[in-house]
Amino acid sequence: MLGMGAGRWEEDMSRLLALLFHQGVLDEHFMQLQQLQDESSPNFVSEVISIYFRESEKLLRNIRTLLLDRECTDYKKIGVYLNHLMGSSSSIGANLVRNVCVAFRAASEHCNWAGCLRSLAVLEHEYCYLKNKLHELFQVYYIQTICMHSS
Amino acid sequence: MALAAESQFHVLAVDDSLIDRKLIERLLKTSSFLVTTVDSGSKALKFLGLGEDHGSASSSSSEQLEAEVNMVITDYCMPEMTGYDLLKKMKESSALKNIPVVIMSSENVPARINRCLEDGAEEFLLKPVKLSDMNKLRPHILKGKCKEQQGKNNNNDDRSSSSGSRDIITTNASSNLNSTKRKAMDEGLSPERKRAGFSRKNGNSLTVL
Numbered sequence: 001m002l003g004m005g006a007g008r009w010e011e012d013m014s015r016l017l018a019l020l021f022h023q024g025v026l027d028e029h030f031m032q033l034q035q036l037q038d039e040s041s042p043n044f045v046s047e048v049i050s051i052y053f054r055e056s057e058k059l060l061r062n063i064r065t066l067l068l069d070r071e072c073t074d075y076k077k078i079g080v081y082l083n084h085l086m087g088s089s090s091s092i093g094a095n096l097v098r099n100v101c102v103a104f105r106a107a108s109e110h111c112n113w114a115g116c117l118r119s120l121a122v123l124e125h126e127y128c129y130l131k132n133k134l135h136e137l138f139q140v141y142y143i144q145t146i147c148m149h150s151s
Numbered sequence: 152m153a154l155a156a157e158s159q160f161h162v163l164a165v166d167d168s169l170i171d172r173k174l175i176e177r178l179l180k181t182s183s184f185l186v187t188t189v190d191s192g193s194k195a196l197k198f199l200g201l202g203e204d205h206g207s208a209s210s211s212s213s214e215q216l217e218a219e220v221n222m223v224i225t226d227y228c229m230p231e232m233t234g235y236d237l238l239k240k241m242k243e244s245s246a247l248k249n250i251p252v253v254i255m256s257s258e259n260v261p262a263r264i265n266r267c268l269e270d271g272a273e274e275f276l277l278k279p280v281k282l283s284d285m286n287k288l289r290p291h292i293l294k295g296k297c298k299e300q301q302g303k304n305n306n307n308d309d310r311s312s313s314s315g316s317r318d319i320i321t322t323n324a325s326s327n328l329n330s331t332k333r334k335a336m337d338e339g340l341s342p343e344r345k346r347a348g349f350s351r352k353n354g355n356s357l358t359v360l
Contacts, residue, residue, distance in 0.1 A: 029279045029281075032279075032281065032282060035282065036174075036177045036178065036181055036282070038181075040180075041177060041180075044173075044177060047173070048170060048173055048174070051169055051170055051173065052170055055169065055170065083228070084168065086257070087168055087170075087171065087257050087278065088168060088170045088171070090257055090278065090279050091168075091170050091171055091174055091278065091279045092170065093279075
């Protein structure tokens, strides 16, 4: 009974992953994270993702703060933060967030304040979507693991 | 048939991004390397034994280092000291110039890539780095060991303990070098990388003392 449960969760996980790949939210580098996890490093994926969440939220907050005053927006600094977010997103396979950063960076290079605000809104939205989906993925993974161990 | 036990090589990874440090550490460990990570070029130089002014090595003998480093892999874009700056400083140091350096970058800028390769980097990897990229590293380390060995032979020195009692993989070193170069060309990197001073005088095999 529980063995069948594990199978069902595995299907859910595969379906969720397939959806995220199809949407371009994740790419193959996310799968590489899984490959790097093994007995010697059993929590690697969740560790890296946790760091990613923490750092990304700090970067997003910093960028929002920089855009508060239209008159003295430091576009160069926004660019630096975006590069950092782009790099880490790319490293974990967060393809869509990375692409939004690229568009945002273009707006910052043109010192386009309104464009930056719009890009930030899109970025925050896509980041939230990613975070929710990854949480869902981990939940399914943990339940599946429990089911497997119980059978 | 000169087969020797596979040694564990020690790689120093330099990256200001915590996530990328975690990733490269895992990639390297999965590929059986010993790893040390630091978050800046200046910390890397310090670890390698270069003094604060970066002009003098604390000792010319690597046995004074806490742990021998067989390769440095560094991010290009870092604040204060870029990966390129680190490469230059290492090549200017008699103690460090023979340590192979690999540079990583998330940006595919041909001029940047060529400059790094021409100034002594062994390889330029595009981020995100893949597990398969790790296969490109060992040939460069072995090539470095070969150069070190030739240097010692030319000076008629006994093999110093800086090389330790390491055994060296002798087979396939040269074929790996050729395939690495081909891969570099395939990826659009400069095929005309000049490696001053490199010659394979001893052919394909190395004598293990």
